[in-house]
Amino acid sequence: xxVHIIGTGLLGASLGLALxxxxxxxxxxxxxxxxxxxxxxxxxxxxxxxxSSADGxxxxxxxxxxxxxxxxxxxxxxxDVAAEVIARSLETYPRATVTDVASVKTRLLESxxxxxxxxxLDRYIGSHPMAGREKSGAIAAQxxxxxxRPWVICSDEDTPSDRLGEVITMAEDTGASxxxxxxxxxxxxxxxVSHVPQVVSSLVASQLRHAPLEEIALAGQGLRDVTRIAxxxxxxxxxxxxxxxxxxxxxxxDLRTELDDVIAALELGPGSTGLLAKAIxxxxxxxxxxPGKHGxxxxxxxxxxxxxxxxxxxxxxxxxxxxxxxVNVEDFRMDHASGRKLGMVDVSVVPAxxxxxxxxxxxxxxxxxxSAIEREGTA
Amino acid sequence: xxVHIIGTGLLGASLGLALxxxxxxxxxxxxxxxxxxxxxxxxxxxxxxxxSSADGxxxxxxxxxxxxxxxxxxxxxxxDVAAEVIARSLETYPRATVTDVASVKTRLLESxxxxxxxxxLDRYIGSHPMAGREKSGAIAAQxxxxxxRPWVICSDEDTPSDRLGEVITMAEDTGASxxxxxxxxxxxxxxxVSHVPQVVSSLVASQLRHAPLEEIALAGQGLRDVTRIAxxxxxxxxxxxxxxxxxxxxxxxDLRTELDDVIAALELGPGSTGLLAKAIxxxxxxxxxxPGKHGxxxxxxxxxxxxxxxxxxxxxxxxxxxxxxxVNVEDFRMDHASGRKLGMVDVSVVPAxxxxxxxxxxxxxxxxxxSAIEREGTA
Numbered sequence: 003x004x005v006h007i008i009g010t011g012l013l014g015a016s017l018g019l020a021l022x023x024x025x026x027x028x029x030x031x032x033x034x035x036x037x038x039x040x041x042x043x044x045x046x047x048x049x050x051x052x053x054s055s056a057d058g059x060x061x062x063x064x065x066x067x068x069x070x071x072x073x074x075x076x077x078x079x080x081x082d083v084a085a086e087v088i089a090r091s092l093e094t095y096p097r098a099t100v101t102d103v104a105s106v107k108t109r110l111l112e113s114x115x116x117x118x119x120x121x122x123l124d125r126y127i128g129s130h131p132m133a134g135r136e137k138s139g140a141i142a143a144q145x146x147x148x149x150x151r152p153w154v155i156c157s158d159e160d161t162p163s164d165r166l167g168e169v170i171t172m173a174e175d176t177g178a179s180x181x182x183x184x185x186x187x188x189x190x191x192x193x194x195v196s197h198v199p200q201v202v203s204s205l206v207a208s209q210l211r212h213a214p215l216e217e218i219a220l221a222g223q224g225l226r227d228v229t230r231i232a233x234x235x236x237x238x239x240x241x242x243x244x245x246x247x248x249x250x251x252x253x254x255x256d257l258r259t260e261l262d263d264v265i266a267a268l269e270l271g272p273g274s275t276g277l278l279a280k281a282i283x284x285x286x287x288x289x290x291x292x293p294g295k296h297g298x299x300x301x302x303x304x305x306x307x308x309x310x311x312x313x314x315x316x317x318x319x320x321x322x323x324x325x326x327x328x329v330n331v332e333d334f335r336m337d338h339a340s341g342r343k344l345g346m347v348d349v350s351v352v353p354a355x356x357x358x359x360x361x362x363x364x365x366x367x368x369x370x371x372x373s374a375i376e377r378e379g380t381a
Numbered sequence: 382x383x384v385h386i387i388g389t390g391l392l393g394a395s396l397g398l399a400l401x402x403x404x405x406x407x408x409x410x411x412x413x414x415x416x417x418x419x420x421x422x423x424x425x426x427x428x429x430x431x432x433s434s435a436d437g438x439x440x441x442x443x444x445x446x447x448x449x450x451x452x453x454x455x456x457x458x459x460x461d462v463a464a465e466v467i468a469r470s471l472e473t474y475p476r477a478t479v480t481d482v483a484s485v486k487t488r489l490l491e492s493x494x495x496x497x498x499x500x501x502l503d504r505y506i507g508s509h510p511m512a513g514r515e516k517s518g519a520i521a522a523q524x525x526x527x528x529x530r531p532w533v534i535c536s537d538e539d540t541p542s543d544r545l546g547e548v549i550t551m552a553e554d555t556g557a558s559x560x561x562x563x564x565x566x567x568x569x570x571x572x573x574v575s576h577v578p579q580v581v582s583s584l585v586a587s588q589l590r591h592a593p594l595e596e597i598a599l600a601g602q603g604l605r606d607v608t609r610i611a612x613x614x615x616x617x618x619x620x621x622x623x624x625x626x627x628x629x630x631x632x633x634x635d636l637r638t639e640l641d642d643v644i645a646a647l648e649l650g651p652g653s654t655g656l657l658a659k660a661i662x663x664x665x666x667x668x669x670x671x672p673g674k675h676g677x678x679x680x681x682x683x684x685x686x687x688x689x690x691x692x693x694x695x696x697x698x699x700x701x702x703x704x705x706x707x708v709n710v711e712d713f714r715m716d717h718a719s720g721r722k723l724g725m726v727d728v729s730v731v732p733a734x735x736x737x738x739x740x741x742x743x744x745x746x747x748x749x750x751x752s753a754i755e756r757e758g759t760a
Contacts (some may be wrong), residue, residue, distance in 0.1 A: 003606075024440060024578045027564075032445075034620065044663075052586075061483075069524045073513060092573050093410060107446065116491065132599055132601060138498065144686070146688055146725075146748065149688065149725075150725075151601075152599055154599070158543070170550060177743060181595075181598065181599075183595065184413055184719050187593075187595065187596065188599075189543050189597045191592070191595070191596030192589055192598060194592050195589075195592075195596065195597065195598070195600045195604045196597050196598075196601065196603060196604065197610070198588060199585055199604050199607040199663075200587060200601055200603065201580055201643055201660065202584070202585050202607065203603075203607050203637050203664065204660055204663070204665075204668075205581070205639050205659050205660070205662025205664065206577060206578055206581050206636070206664075207637075207663075207664040207665075207666075207668040207671075208630055208660070208663040208664050208666070208667045209573055209577060209667060210573060210574075210636060210667035210668075210670050211663060211666050211667045211670070212568075212572075213569075213570070213573050213574075213670070215670070216560075216566065216570070216695070217563065217566065217569060217570030217573060217574065218570075218573075218574065218659065218670055218671060218672065219531065219560065220531055220533070220560075220567075220570045220571060220575070220674065221574045221671050221672065222574070222575065224575060224578055224579065224610045225578050225580075225671065226604040226671060227607070227609050227610065227695075228578040228581065228582050228606070228607055228630065229664075229667070229668050229671065230603075231603045231606065231607070232664035232668040233665060233668050233669075234661065234664075234665075235661075236658040236659075236661035236665065237658065237663040239657070239658075239659040239661045239663065240654045240658040241654075243643075243647065243657050244647075244650070244651060244654055244657065246652065247648075248647075249649040250647055251644055251647040251648060253588055253647075254422075254640065254644050254647070256642065257584050257585070257588055257640075257643065258586055258637065258640055258641075258644065260584050261580075261633065261636075261637055261640070262582055262637075264584075264622075264633065265630055265633050265634065265637065266579055268623075268626040268627075268629055268630040268633070269626075269628065269630060271623070272425065272623060275623055277616070277617040277618075278615075278619040278622050279615040279616065280581075280615075280697065281583055281584070281587070281616075282581065282583050282613065282614075282615035282619065283588075283615040284583070284587040284590060284605050285582065285583025285584065285585075285586040285587050285608075285611035286583075286586075286611065286612060286613075286615065287586075287587070287590050288585075288588060288589035288590045288608070288611065289586040289589075289608050289611040289612050291590070291592070291594075291597055292586075292589065292597060292604065292605065293598065293600065293609065294595065296475045300435070307523070307525075309525055309723075315704060315707065315708040315709055315744075316709075317700070317709070317712060318700055318701075318703045318704030318709070319704055320523045320586070320700070321696070321697055321698060321699070321700025321701060321704065322697075322701040322704040322705075323702065324697045324700070325694060325697030325698055325701040326697075326701075328694065329697065330695075330696070330697070331696040331697060334696070334713075335714075346488060346525070346528075346529075349583065355682035355745055357512075357562055362454070364400055369525065371687035
């Protein structure tokens with residue numbers, strides 16, 4: 003396929019790398035000539051020639067460079083200019099299917115509808131690969147960025163099936179798992195599973211700004227997990243939150259109601275413990291609905307905790323020993339220690355081989371505290 | 382040392398295991414004879430004999446069993462009865478230093494002060510080992526539970542130094558890192574680094590209770606990290622939050638003010654993007670203050686991302702290969718994939734050996750997307 007990518011930031015450049023690797027003919031375009039050239043140099047695709055020299059169709063000097071008859075145009079610009087670029091692309095490439103990678107779909111579709119209609123609108127199919135990093139720009143691009151990630155496609159009854167097929171083929175070429183969702187359902191979903199967690203993580207981290215360092219020294223793994231995504235880019239997130247303002251606001255309002263209940267319970271004192279227990283219990287309930295590894299429901303694994311001194315090669319030796327025992331590791335996690343050169347590694351395995359693993363590791367001299375079966379979801 | 386532990390749940394039993402392993406003489410006591418016997422059977426210590434048979438000092442039938450002249454009594458009961466048990470212990474054991482393991486210190490100290498005075502009060506030294514699990518009871522006990530964790534001790538100018546030394550020695554015997562903090566500073570600290578993150582994690586998870594499964598299917602690592610501790614025990618957390626109500630409420634009120642700013646900005650629309658950017662930027666600022674591994678400031682590591690197929694032995698083979706290359710792994714993390722039998726493993730190493738590791742792994746057939754230097758704190 004001939005794929006033209008407009009916008010060569012993290013997502014556009016990563017897409018170019020992935021599709022080029024699969025033998026697609028990829029052309030690149032970016033408002034910044036430097037960014038465009040960087041992505042091309044990294045191997046994400048070819049920079050388009052200017053229109054006048056390319057096909058002579060329009061000899062006017064200032065006309066923008068265009069790709070030669072692409073099958074698909076992917077708009078990977080910042081979200082705030084996506085609608086405009088989509089409309090221009092539908093105009094510029096009258097044969098092409100046009101898609102985008104923006105993280106909010108409803109408002110974007112409304113904007114596109116206000117700019118184009120009829121046959122042009124039928125050629126637009128919104129999509130959202132659920133991939134990203136806490137870094138940005140082509141320099142952070144990865145050919146495998148989309149591998150094993152959900153790629154949501156928002157089509158409707160008017161979408162021609164051959165055009166839908168093209169977008170699916172392209173998404174699958176990146177190694178992503180295609181999901182079909184209505185734009186409104188998509189936006190409600192990302193508000194709950196991505197946008198609200200981002201806001202709340204930032205708010206928790208924000209409370210640490212003025213805390214004395216002796217207080218922050220008590221930080222454990224819980225705080226680190228809750229605030230990891232608080233390191234994300236303010237510029238990008240402002241656009242994402244603005245684009246999904248209604249859905250995010252609605253979930254935040256629900257959350258605030260429950261927060262107010264907790265605050266009121268803390269003010270009331272001992273008589274209100276039921277309200278506090280309820281808040282934590284409702285969290286248990288929601289937590290239990292999050293699928294485990296690979297999108298499957300939570301599975302029961304046995305967790306073996308091993309004490310690992312932080313000296314050169316110890317972690318490697320641990321996994322070498324596990325490998326030598328012929329045990330398959332389902333999941334693992336390192337628990338950071340504070341003030342000590344020691345770590346705890348939790349290794350999840352199927353329960354049937356837990357004992358074998360423990361005996362094997364103990365015989366190789368590893369320290370293993372008591373172990374027990376737990377759900378992967380709580381590990 | 383002779384250590385008497387009252388309360389043989391997760392913390393009490395783990396403490397017994399750790400101290401027994403170091404050669405201390407540990408006796409156990411629990412309101413539940415079954416829990417007490419279970420902890421003893423697990424090797425946490427000896428069940429105390431009843432007073433009448435022990436020393437004949439009081440032949441009255443109903444008098445509770447007591448330990449024979451302990452150096453330290455550790456009160457590891459649920460927080461809501463801790464003050465009462467501390468006061469009783471100071472009375473029962475007139476020679477002993479009495480400490481506790483409760484996660485909130487100010488209110489407990491006030492309660493103890495309302496029950497005892499003078500010489501008895503001088504023998505009480507509050508402490509808080511920052512260790513725990515999402516499981517409870519003696520059955521989940523681990524001799525290594527306190528290893529490399531902060532253990533906060535709250536002493537004041539009236540604390541006799543020999544008694545303080547005893548508590549420090551005991552804490553260090555468990556492998557913990559001792560910190561000295563004023564009770565108020567301790568409570569303010571745990572409100573920010575532990576209690577508020579718990580409340581907020583539960584509130585975010587709670588919003589998923591009624592979300593359709595097709596929406597939850599879009600969950601990524603960000604949501605999993607933010608909600609991991611939402612699996613915690615409502616009963617225990619109700620007591621912790623109630624005990625530190627003022628501090629937790631104060632931080633939650635600050636958080637709510639910032640949450641209200643975000644909600645207002647989302648309502649105002651495009652003109653308010655500055656407010657949203659500020660909220661995320663303040664989160665960046667707080668996030669950057671959290672120390673990295675082992676309590677040190679964030680260190681710059683190189684992160685190498687390796688694609689690992691989820692087939693038996695692949696993870697073990699990866700770490701065996703890393704071990705064979707002689708590379709020391711500083712940190713690692715597995716990123717769950719959705720709908721695919723594939724995972725991404727991020728391995729952190731010192732920058733100087735990044736290239737060597739990448740070349741080595743590529744030569745052994747591993748897939749490695751582009752890599753770049755990032756701070757451990759954002760990995």
